[in-house]
Amino acid sequence: MASISGLIFYILIFLSVYVQVFFFVTFFENRKKIVIRSGKTKLSHYPAVTIVVPCFNEEETVEKTVRSLLNLHYPKDKLKIFLIDDGSTDGTLNIIKHFEKYPNIRVLHKENGGKYTALNLGLLHSENDFFGGLDADSFADPEALVRIMSYFEKDESVMAVAPSVTVYNPRNLIQNVQKAEYHMGVYLKKMLGFLGAINVTPGPLTIFRKKVFDDLGPYKHGHNTEDMEIAYRMQKNHYKIAHCNDAYIYTNTPGTILKLYRQRLRWIYGFINNTLDYRNVLFKKKYGNFAFFTLPTGIISIFSVGYLFGRIVYNVGDFLYSRFVDFQVAGFNFSREFGNFDSFFINTKMSLFLVALVYMVVLFAMMFGRRMSDGKWKFSIEMLFFFPIFSILAPLWIMRAIWNTIFSKVPVWR
Amino acid sequence: MNDNFDWKKYLIVFFITVGLFATAYYLSEYFGGKKVEELKSIQDKIAIDILSSETQFSLLSELSCKNISDSVFSGQLGELGNKLEWSQNNLGATEEVSYLRKYYSLLQIKDYLLTKKISARCGTKASFILYFYTTAENCSECERESLVLLSLRGKYPELRVYSFDYSTELSAVESMLKIYKIKDTELPALVIDDDVLTGFRSIEELEVRVKESFKLQETKPIENKESSP
Numbered sequence: 001m002a003s004i005s006g007l008i009f010y011i012l013i014f015l016s017v018y019v020q021v022f023f024f025v026t027f028f029e030n031r032k033k034i035v036i037r038s039g040k041t042k043l044s045h046y047p048a049v050t051i052v053v054p055c056f057n058e059e060e061t062v063e064k065t066v067r068s069l070l071n072l073h074y075p076k077d078k079l080k081i082f083l084i085d086d087g088s089t090d091g092t093l094n095i096i097k098h099f100e101k102y103p104n105i106r107v108l109h110k111e112n113g114g115k116y117t118a119l120n121l122g123l124l125h126s127e128n129d130f131f132g133g134l135d136a137d138s139f140a141d142p143e144a145l146v147r148i149m150s151y152f153e154k155d156e157s158v159m160a161v162a163p164s165v166t167v168y169n170p171r172n173l174i175q176n177v178q179k180a181e182y183h184m185g186v187y188l189k190k191m192l193g194f195l196g197a198i199n200v201t202p203g204p205l206t207i208f209r210k211k212v213f214d215d216l217g218p219y220k221h222g223h224n225t226e227d228m229e230i231a232y233r234m235q236k237n238h239y240k241i242a243h244c245n246d247a248y249i250y251t252n253t254p255g256t257i258l259k260l261y262r263q264r265l266r267w268i269y270g271f272i273n274n275t276l277d278y279r280n281v282l283f284k285k286k287y288g289n290f291a292f293f294t295l296p297t298g299i300i301s302i303f304s305v306g307y308l309f310g311r312i313v314y315n316v317g318d319f320l321y322s323r324f325v326d327f328q329v330a331g332f333n334f335s336r337e338f339g340n341f342d343s344f345f346i347n348t349k350m351s352l353f354l355v356a357l358v359y360m361v362v363l364f365a366m367m368f369g370r371r372m373s374d375g376k377w378k379f380s381i382e383m384l385f386f387f388p389i390f391s392i393l394a395p396l397w398i399m400r401a402i403w404n405t406i407f408s409k410v411p412v413w414r
Numbered sequence: 415m416n417d418n419f420d421w422k423k424y425l426i427v428f429f430i431t432v433g434l435f436a437t438a439y440y441l442s443e444y445f446g447g448k449k450v451e452e453l454k455s456i457q458d459k460i461a462i463d464i465l466s467s468e469t470q471f472s473l474l475s476e477l478s479c480k481n482i483s484d485s486v487f488s489g490q491l492g493e494l495g496n497k498l499e500w501s502q503n504n505l506g507a508t509e510e511v512s513y514l515r516k517y518y519s520l521l522q523i524k525d526y527l528l529t530k531k532i533s534a535r536c537g538t539k540a541s542f543i544l545y546f547y548t549t550a551e552n553c554s555e556c557e558r559e560s561l562v563l564l565s566l567r568g569k570y571p572e573l574r575v576y577s578f579d580y581s582t583e584l585s586a587v588e589s590m591l592k593i594y595k596i597k598d599t600e601l602p603a604l605v606i607d608d609d610v611l612t613g614f615r616s617i618e619e620l621e622v623r624v625k626e627s628f629k630l631q632e633t634k635p636i637e638n639k640e641s642s643p
Contacts, residue, residue: 018431025427288419326561344452344497347504348445353438 009311012304013354019297020361023191027368030194036372037246041146043153046075049130049145049207052082052122054115058136059091061252066099068139073146081105082122087112092136115203116219116226123218131210134249138204139168141248148207148247159239160208160231161247162189162201166373168250174260176382177389178253180366186245187369193243197289199298201231201241204249212239224410225270232278235290245372261397265411268401271298276405302398309395359387446505453501453514456494457521464524471532491525492567494518495577502549516584522576523586529574541627543575543620544605546596550581555614559602562617566624573624 051069055062062083069081081104083096099105110121119133130152134140144163151161164186167179192198201208206227213219216237222229234241254260275295281287282295366383370376404411498518501511526542545563547556563575578587580598590596596603600612606623 014431014435017434018427021430021434022423022427025423025430285419292419292424322557325558328558344449345500348442348449349504350435350438350442353441354435357434357438 005311008307009351012300012307013351013358015300016304016358017354019300020358022293023188023365024361026191026194027187030191033194034190034245034372036375037143037147038375040073041143041150043146043149045153046078046146047130047149047152048078048080048128049074049132049149050080050082050122050126050128051145051205052084052119052126052131052133053096053136054084054086054118054122054133055088055092055096055136056086056112056115056118057088057090057092059088059095061138062092062136063095064139065134065136066096066105068142069134070102071142072140072144073142074149076104079104079145080126080128082125083107084118084121085109086115086118114221114224116221119226120218123213126210129210130207131213132205132207133203134205135203135251138165138249138251140205141250144205144247144249145207148205148244151242151244152207152209155240155242157240158242159212159234160201160206160241162193162198162206162241162243163204163247163249164189164243164245164373165202165204165249165251167253170253172255173382173385174257174389175253175255176380177386178260180370180380180383180386181390182253183369183373184362184366185369186373187365189243190245190372192289192294193241195289195293196240197235197294198241198243199231199235199290199294200225200228201234202249203227204251205247223270223273224266225274228267228270228274229277232274232281235287236278236281238287248373257393261393262411264394264397265400265404268302268398269404269411272302272401272405275299302402305391305394305398306402308391309399312391362387449497449501449505450510450514453494453497456497457514457517460491460494460521460525464521464528467528467532468524471528491522492575494521515579516582519578519582519584519587522578523590526574526576541570541573541624542606543573543624544590544594545575545577546580546591546594546601546603546605547577548580548598548601553601556602559604559614562615562620565617566620569621570624 053062053065053069058065066081066083069079072079081099081102083099083105085093085096085108087110093109096107100107106125108121108125110118122133123131130149140163148161148163151158166182166186167175170176170179189198208230212230212234216230216233216239219226220229220233231241254263275282275298278295281291284291363379363383366386367377367379370378370380401411403409495518498511498515502515505511526544530542543563545559547553547560560577563577567573567575578590580591580596580601594603594605594610596610602612602614604611604615604620606620607627
């Protein structure tokens with residue numbers, strides 16, 4: 001029993017190291033192609049773009065979201081903004097109505113039907129060749145759109161461009177840890193972009209050629225992750241998705257563990273179920289790295305986290321039990337608990353070196369992601385907090401997502 | 415159709431990963447080897463200590479006990495025991511570790527015999543517990559007893575606990591088991607002042623015994639002096 005568990009452990013570590021090395025090799029191959037622009041970007045011509053802001057009870061942030069769109073460095077007559085109220089029950093509609101006076105803004109109201117229905121309403125009214133959404137809890141950097149559009153100008157075959165999403169104004173530990181995680185996300189997304197294997201076109205300001213929807217149809221429910229489903233559909237049809245690392249979007253992130261849990265449960269549930277829906281893509285050569293790397297990586301990480309969690313719970317339980325027995329039979333003994341340190345007792349197991357290696361590469365990913373989004377190579381303590389906090393929390397939502405999948409329970413949005 | 419798939423890269427990454435695994439394995443073996451070396455050097459030192467004490471004892475047997483130095487009691491024996499136990503758990507029960515454990519058992523017996531002799535002759539303060547346990551099968555009572563003894567030893571530095579794994583295949587250990595009639599069904603077993611106690615014994619109970627044992631030791635020198643010519 002112990003040896004089977006040990007074997008699984010080493011297989012999972014092998015796969016984890018493999019994934020990290022794969023990312024790192026990709027980085028090494030493409031490092032010279034990563035351009036971080038500063039100052040104003042110019043295009044030879046500015047195609048017309050429609051941006052839809054789907055809102056459901058976003059009265060606190062939506063005004064700032066719309067203002068960020070109005071401040072984009074992009075010709076006003078080439079930018080159409082749809083503010084779509086998806087049956088909000090708070091003051092959202094009143095707030096967005098104030099923006100009707102802008103000639104390039106249109107306010108629409110509909111019965112509540114979910115985010116994908118609001119996006120589809122926008123699609124229905126859009127006449128421009130480029131289309132995108134911006135979540136009402138996110139704010140665009142003034143340069144974001146023009147930098148994204150430069151990717152379309154450079155490469156005719158690019159069908160969608162995703163931005164770099166980072167955390168807006170992190171106030172507590174949970175948000176600061178997410179900031180480190182989002183920095184890693186920027187790095188990973190850039191690498192997946194090089195691999196042609198991006199699996200999410202995030203809600204905050206991914207821009208598509210309208211042709212994508214004309215050819216492949218509108219947004220779908222996608223298990224409450226419509227921005228993942230459309231990316232899967234594009235990959236299946238060989239539509240190229242790029243990542244514009246220097247287009248920055250700042251998003252509000254959950255400030256409590258419970259809210260974070262709900263968000264991640266939705267994401268992981270979306271990943272599991274979209275992957276199940278598109279399972280015939282897996283390991284098919286014609287779907288390239290998306291089929292051989294992105295999806296397997298996601299599946300491996302779900303297994304690893306679940307397995308490691310079981311192992312950690314077992315070890316912690318074992319440790320606490322032995323401490324309890326110790327206390328029971330011998331009482332508390334301070335000098336023994338915190339006795340002399342001897343380097344002999346430092347564990348030098350093989351797995352330890354490998355886990356340390358994985359942590360170092362992940363740390364590198366966070367730091368490089370930060371450089372791509374903040375422009376500086378800097379270490380922050382939250383990067384270290386990421387490991388314990390996410391290793392305790394992630395198994396909870398992963399296991400719940402698996403549970404929900406088995407019993408066909410769709411998680412609520414928030 | 416899809417140009418973003420490159421078998422070669424998957425293979426190269428595979429070989430890099432295997433290389434990293436090999437490096438990690440090498441490092442682990444290297445440090446594991448260092449630990450075994452450290453254990454060996456401690457054992458050698460203890461062996462020399464014991465041999466030296468034995469020699470000193472033989473040399474001085476006709477003279478005064480005052481000349482027997484305190485260093486007779488090799489404090490490193492306990493430390494070595496801890497390190498060996500840790501190695502057994504973390505480096506695995508390799509041939510080298512089990513060899514070292516046998517050697518350790520032997521050193522313990524030698525130390526026990528010598529200390530007993532010195533203590534009987536010179537009346538140095540010492541109390542012995544022989545402790546028999548097993549690692550061959552799951553013995554939760556043994557684990558509890560080990561913790562009790564560890565705690566007791568912390569409390570009374572002079573207390574000497576010699577622990578023997580029942581499953582050690584060493585004739586000297588087997589003789590000890592025969593002398594005290596220890597059966598594997600009655601583990602853990604303790605020997606204090608030639609009394610055999612089987613099953614789990616609490617710290618309170620042992621403390622009483624240990625205190626008695628101390629007194630016993632303290633009174634002996636007077637008897638010795640009286641009986642000596």
